[in-house]
Amino acid sequence: MKLCMIGTGYVGLVSGVCFADLGNDVICVDKDTKKIDQLIKGKVPIYEPGLTELVTKNYKNKRLNFSTNLKKSVKDSDIIFICVGTPTKKHGSSADLSQIYNVAKEISSSINKFKIIITKSTVPLTTGDEIEKILSKKNNKKKFSVVSNPEFLREGEAIRDFIYPDRVVVGSNNKKSNRILKSLYSPLISKGASYLQTSRRAAELIKYASNAFLATKITFINEIANLCEKTGVNVEDISIGMGLDKRIGSRFLRAGPAYGGSCFPKDTKAITSTADKFKSNLSVVKSVIKSNKNRSNLLLNRVYEILGKRIKNKKITFLGVTFKANTDDMRDSSSLLMIPALSKKGAIIKYFDPTGSKKEFSNIKNVYYSKTIKYSLEDSDLVIIHTEWNDFKSINFKNLLKNKKVIIYDMRNIYTPTKIKNQGFKYYSIGR
Ligand code: UDX
Numbered sequence: 001m002k003l004c005m006i007g008t009g010y011v012g013l014v015s016g017v018c019f020a021d022l023g024n025d026v027i028c029v030d031k032d033t034k035k036i037d038q039l040i041k042g043k044v045p046i047y048e049p050g051l052t053e054l055v056t057k058n059y060k061n062k063r064l065n066f067s068t069n070l071k072k073s074v075k076d077s078d079i080i081f082i083c084v085g086t087p088t089k090k091h092g093s094s095a096d097l098s099q100i101y102n103v104a105k106e107i108s109s110s111i112n113k114f115k116i117i118i119t120k121s122t123v124p125l126t127t128g129d130e131i132e133k134i135l136s137k138k139n140n141k142k143k144f145s146v147v148s149n150p151e152f153l154r155e156g157e158a159i160r161d162f163i164y165p166d167r168v169v170v171g172s173n174n175k176k177s178n179r180i181l182k183s184l185y186s187p188l189i190s191k192g193a194s195y196l197q198t199s200r201r202a203a204e205l206i207k208y209a210s211n212a213f214l215a216t217k218i219t220f221i222n223e224i225a226n227l228c229e230k231t232g233v234n235v236e237d238i239s240i241g242m243g244l245d246k247r248i249g250s251r252f253l254r255a256g257p258a259y260g261g262s263c264f265p266k267d268t269k270a271i272t273s274t275a276d277k278f279k280s281n282l283s284v285v286k287s288v289i290k291s292n293k294n295r296s297n298l299l300l301n302r303v304y305e306i307l308g309k310r311i312k313n314k315k316i317t318f319l320g321v322t323f324k325a326n327t328d329d330m331r332d333s334s335s336l337l338m339i340p341a342l343s344k345k346g347a348i349i350k351y352f353d354p355t356g357s358k359k360e361f362s363n364i365k366n367v368y369y370s371k372t373i374k375y376s377l378e379d380s381d382l383v384i385i386h387t388e389w390n391d392f393k394s395i396n397f398k399n400l401l402k403n404k405k406v407i408i409y410d411m412r413n414i415y416t417p418t419k420i421k422n423q424g425f426k427y428y429s430i431g432r
Contacts, residue, residue: 171203
């Protein structure tokens with residue numbers, strides 16, 4: 001099938017490359033000429049394990065191509081995926097849909113035969129209805145069908161999540177589109193993915209409700225971890241004990257820093273804003289947003305306590321600064337709040353991240369990037385393990401930290417407390 005992905009960000013690029021790998025002809029479009037030039041040269045602008053190899057392979061075998069010409073690419077394709085950003089509006093908490101509607105207007109003048117127009121970006125309830133209105137101004141309704149087909153890709157695991165999804169959700173009541181899309185996804189369905197066909201509005205809401213629920217699950221266990229810390233209970237026992245109940249499930253019950261990334265913070269805000277618009281109060285999600293916002297301050301206060309409130313000139317190492325492991329994404333990472341706050345209090349901060357130095361810290365006083373874990377640990381008073389990269393899972397602290405007074409604060413519970421304590425270090429973690 002001939003597919004066009006509009007927007008070569010995370011969603012568009014990963015989905016486009018994976019569709020090409022499944023044997024479709026895919027053209028990825030972006031208005032950013034520099035990005036397209038780079039992609040043609042095989043240079044992938046985001047860090048995602050396995051993506052560069054798939055781009056090179058499929059570009060070489062000519063199933064994948066790149067272009068800045070939206071109109072021509074749409075004309076040449078049967079299925080158009082809209083994969084542009086839907087960030088939070090500068091003022092307020094609803095999603096900014098200007099990129100979506102601009103793209104819809106451009107598509108509108110390129111409908112030369114029947115086309116399926118799909119929103120893969122996360123878009124609020126009723127966005128599909130609006131796109132349909134835009135397209136109807138210039139086109140007969142029989143010439144197109146607007147479908148919602150949300151993505152559920154995790155950064156760092158995106159290719160695996162695409163190939164082995166738990167479910168594929170397709171929101172459309174158009175019989176022809178449903179037949180074509182079921183066939184497009186048949187290689188994944190045959191490998192065991194559930195295929196759910198719903199109304200368009202339901203598909204839009206499934207995406208937001210899923211992310212809001214996962215954010216709730218994380219926030220819930222984070223609050224339980226706070227209680228565990230006060231009562232001498234190990235939160236990992238609680239996660240296992242709860243997770244064994246099949247109604248609850250064990251995933252997304254890892255306590256840690258505040259959740260971050262490009263989706264949860266943005267989508268939780270957007271779903272409450274949509275609900276408010278329809279005079280429906282999502283009070284649970286609202287309190288999740290509030291609790292997660294407080295979490296970075298809560299962990300910062302814990303750092304102050306651990307250091308005995310004497311922060312000035314203390315040398316603090318951050319291992320990992322992105323919002324989670326296996327990504328270079330800094331969006332809404334809790335390190336963005338913690339590092340500047342510690343610097344303001346006079347701490348000297350060194351950080352190591354497997355994805356390199358971060359521009360976000362380049363103008364912050366006394367914050368330095370170290371090229372290796374070893375350098376980052378030199379002379380440290382406090383080591384904060386902020387993300388769960390494999391690189392941090394078997395550090396020989398005994399060899400690397402000569403000063404036994406160094407304190408380790410493991411915000412991802414990577415290590416067993418007794419193991420580190422037996423090496424002579426003071427060790428703190430989350431909820432245990
Ligand atoms: C998420 C959704 O999982 C994905 O389906 C959606 O399409 C995009 O948003 P992503 O943002 O890549 O994916 O990251 P995810 O792995 O879900 O983690 C989000 C945040 O939650 C991270 O900050 C992570 O560290 C945190 N998290 C996750 C926890 O603190 N505990 C957990 O148990 C799981």
